[in-house]
Amino acid sequence: MSRQGLLATLVWLCLGGLLYYLADGVQHPNKATQLGHERSVTLKRGLDGHYRAEAVINGKKVDVLIDTGATGVAISQRIADQLGLKSISAITTNTANGDSVGYLVRLESVKVGGVEARNVSAMIAPTLQGDVLLGMSYLGRMDVRLFNNEMTIKQVEK
DSSP states (O other), X not given: OOHHHHHHHHHHHHHHHHHHHHHHHHHOOOOHHHHOSSSEEEEEOOTTSOEEEEEEETTEEEEEEEOTXXXXXXXXXXXXXXXXXXXXXXXXXXXXXXXXXXXXEEEEEXXXXXXXXXXXXXXXXXXXXXXXXXXXXXXXXXXXXEETTEEEEEEOOO
16 A cells, blocks of 8 residues: 555544544533532433433443433343342333333442432343433432433432
8 A cells, every 4th residue: 555545544544533532422422531520410411312321330330311200220131230230029010111020129329420329229121222221219319400401410418
């Protein structure tokens, strides 16, 4: 390959990498490293209208969908296996997609930015297509506000 061809290839690779980096920032604006460690975190709404973030569950980073309409935290089987979760008992749940079986678990810690809850009830949902739905068993312990396409989650002092 000529020197000119190699240079053109390198330029295209750099442009492709830059485009990927920018697109990833738009699609996933709430990375754990950007959320900081404060006791209040502000999440940006994604292009799909949902709030997604990188959270830390039991010390491991996972992608979550913030779901204020969900009663609890629901975890896919794949993520449950990665976290090494063991179920307490099986339950039947009624979801928008009909009845299904879930498995109750307790999470030592759930953290979004610096906003943390300990001993959080959750459910392993084997049929869940995403990673984790972060519902009210976590959010109900916080001050949550929606305004101007941003969600602010604030640690509540007891």
